[in-house]
Amino acid sequence: MPFTPLTTERLLLREIRLDDAEEVFRLRADDSVNALIDRQKALSIDDATAFIQKILANSANNEGVMWAITLIGEAKLVGTVVYWNIEWENDKAEIGYEMLPEHQGKGIMTEALKKVLDFGFTKLGFKTIAAEPKAINLRSVKLLEKLGFDRAGEIEGGYVVYELRITIV
Secondary structure, eight states, rough: OOOOOOOOSSEEEOOOOOGGHHHHHHHHHHHHHTTTTTTTTSSSSSHHHHHHHHHHHHHHHSSSSSEEEETTTTTTEEEEEEEEEEEEGGEEEEEEEEEGGGGGTHHHHHHHHHHHHEEEHTTSOOOOOOOBTTTOOHHHHHHHHHTHHHHHHHETOOOOEEEOOOOOO
């Protein structure tokens, strides 16, 4: 599936690129972001570049799709949104997202997720989109609930499972 850029009133959601390595490194090395996501901390720009290459390979293999969130008119990414753990046979995917701390609390992620969720349901054909934030990540939990996700359970490691399902009448 070819990559599809998305736009909102304030945002351009474009394909992640190798020249995003500096901002990706900042995201993946930030202690406040990593405290809420179970992953290995990036230690160098090379780690960020390797991550971007992995994401682009996953996209080429239809195993995921990641958007770089940018403000219209500005090239640098401020965050990312990804569909991963895609189960095409079940019309289901997991969504993940992160934002550089200086851009948090400005409604950017709400705006981005609304667009990406709509794209997932209308263009990718998902019937269920899941998210698994840590229970202590209250901003993320509140965001998912505001967007209509229902709490579906808990999993090991202090994570909660949220699901948003399309209902066909």
